[in-house]
Amino acid sequence: MTTLSTRVVLGPVGQIPPGEGRAFDLGGRMIAVFRLRSGTLRAVPAACPHAGGPLADGQIDDAVLICPLHLNTWDLATGCSRSGQPDLEVLDVWEEDGLIAVSALRG
């Protein structure tokens, strides 16, 4: 069985204000995409692995994401938990000509 990396475009980057996150539907799966103030994009699953909190509503800086429900924290670049919760999967996301691009894996 092969795995293909597929690029999905989520629309203009301007829909995410700098320093905030927004949730997107990635083929039936919700993900949270963050736009750091430096312009870098980051993407993780939309639901917090601790209690299902909406991670896109969390606060970020250039390195850390805080879930709004219980203030658990993760490293945005690696997905590693900094507060003893399960780690987050980090999705590959980048900007292309003003658009948000994500690589979605398909089995």
Added chain:
Amino acid sequence: MNAKRRLVVVGNGMAAGRTIEEILERGGGEMFDITVFGDEPYGNYNRIALSHVLSGEEEESGIFLNDLAWYESNAITLRVPVRIDRIDRFAKLVYGDDGSATPYDVLVIATGSRSFVPPMNGVRRDDGSLLEGVVGFRTLDDTREIVRLAQAHERAVVIGGGLLGLEAARGLQSHGVRVEVLHAMGHLMNMQLDEQGGGILRRSIEAMGIGVRTGALASQVVGDDRVRGVLLKDGTEIPCDLVVLAAGIRANVEFAETSGFTVERAVVVDDRMCSADDPDVFAVGECAQHRGEVYGLVAPIWEQARVLADVLTGAAPDAAYHGSRITTKLKVAGVDVASMGITAPERDDDEFVVFSEPRRGVYKSVIIRDGRLVGATLVGDVNKVSFLIQAFDQGQELPEERVNLLFDLGTPAAEVGVAELSDDAQVCNCNGVSKGTLVKCVADGTKTVSGVMDRTRAGKGCGSCRSLVRQIVEWAAGDDVRNDPAEHYYVPGVPLAKPELMAAIRDLRLYSVSAVFEKLAPGGNHDAKSKMGLTSLLRTMWPDDFVDERDGRYINDRVHANIQRDGTFSVVPQMKGGVTSIEQLRTIADVAEKYRVPMIKLTGGQRIDLLGIPKEDLPKVWADLDMPSGYAYGKSFRTVKTCVGSDFCRFGLGDSTALGVAIETRFQGIESPGKVKMAVSGCPRNCAESLVKDIGVVAVDGGRWEIYVGGAAGAHIRKGDLLVTVDSPEEVLRISGRFLQYYRENAKWLERTYAFVPRIGLDHIRDVVVHDSEGIAADLDARMQETVEGYRDPWKEGREPAVPGQFRPSLPLISLPQVPVRDGSTALGGRAGRSTRHDPRRPLDVEPKTELTIEGAQG
């Protein structure tokens, strides 16, 4: 060939037993042939439990620590009853009263003590033995003898009103004997308790039917063949047929003294428990004198036993005993007693805090020197003992309000001493963190309180366990605890305490969160955890010039609603003072119906809460409600709870409803370091619970109003402190506003008023806010006025999203069960009141004695 050294232990009491156990634990069984001499014909038993045997609470068999089989299975030679009466240090032999001479390589003296026989005429027979009916209270045989005599006789005198004497008296009483305790000193347990504590204890003992005489010197035992009575020095004769001696103990060290050892009150030893005279002879327990102290309590003696075993077995050749700080916690004759350190203040500046309640037999005192606990006495209620022992042992910081040393005022912070908590005890109830998890985190190398909190998430919920978490970390890390300088920072990402941070923000004119990071954070790094605190501070400092960056806001402040567990939000429309109207209720009902709100609920602050609203519906819900926000979210001024006041209430002294409306109108939405909940009650019956609010107002007779600050009734319970009583509603608005501004400018981030008021001190706050001692009252008023005027209704934003996607869903919504709305409709005429003749949002002109009048729609 036997290479083992010969270890001889003289004495077979608790110290001896414990020392041998410690030696065996360290592999000493392989190093030594152990011989133990005891002059009692038993194995090793718990002497402390004798009072329970006397009272019948415990069987004799239950008090043995090591029975004869234990000696056998550990190949220990037990020789009892043999009394050693001479040591030949040079030949290394001990001589027993059975004619034996036993060689040793290492000798441990653990002969303990015996009952002190006070110098009374007639106490001994001609052969030196005690008169029939006179008994010490020291050994199992003594105890058996007392029980035998108690069953045959009716009146007993106990000489000595210390712990042992009182225990003996209680035990005798349980055998139906009339008991009188004679104590030579002015108050009972004078070694452990101060005079008042001793007095309270005396009342409790007397209430049990035990007679007590203090300052009573027994000079003679009356009786020829057996005891008939005791004669006091003042001539009083007390008839009795049993005398129990409990007037102190004397170390059994005469044989050591005559064998050439240095003996003062006991055998003098160094920090290795080694005698001053011979490197192969050691002493442990009540017969050892270390640095001038002789210890008669279990804890220090156990410590001595550990050190001695370390030294003898070589497990830790450098082990040293440094003496013990004596803390005792006991039950004396059924009364809880605890003491530590000194019993009375010794210096002029020693703080002496006392609580005495004779009727209940409760007495507590603490002595504080230079901010450290140096002594404490507790009688009848020892709930705080673990906390105090810890504070005494470790010299830890004490709560600013000293009353917290004596009572748990509803705070779970220090109910149990950390050492006594079991490992599985849950410390942080929000995040389910146990003591064991915290201790392991420390053992794994995290030595700061904040570091442990970060790693375990303990203390990251409601925060009420933080002081306990701190105590556990400090206890677990011991001397290794590290101070995290960040503990004093206003926010973790900017290394400045609040006053310095505010000065820098003012000097550099930093109007936005990102400007603060860029100028003041290390490397200019932004820090997500610091954003909320900085946003709040900047809003407070720059009501007009603050540059609002949306990523500096928490989600609640981005969408002006309170996030719920499923990612939906709750909406609380404003209802000033808890007053509503038919129109408002109808509108709310219509909106709830239109948006199929799954739950409609009343909040604790007298508001209506619409729960379960998806993020994307929030703007439409607000538009349809067309009511301002009720501020049920955010670290800000929340709501004013009111009672019915004077319009309808039979007892109302002041129009609390109208004043509550005015207060909420003035302070709505103002951000603060922690949430601020208020209440106004129209009379001292206090139906609005003003005494447990951050700011609470109570109408009293004569048209006056009391203002309380620093109250709480959540995770912490604290009764507010009376700040001042004022003459008019306008004064209430002015003083409460000034206090609020002072709190906004001086509290730490997330520090509620219940912590802020005691930290700063009520007197200081009163001086500044009421008496203007610092000359800043006018400035505080002006800055508050500026804030009030700068207020914008955030819900206006809801009509037009401020940024793209502000109200976009962030989760696939779990649908919540529909809550059936019960039909319990009541129709009450509402009133939307204005309290004063002028708009409360305008600057306040003082008009003392202004009457509050309500103008407004009658529903």
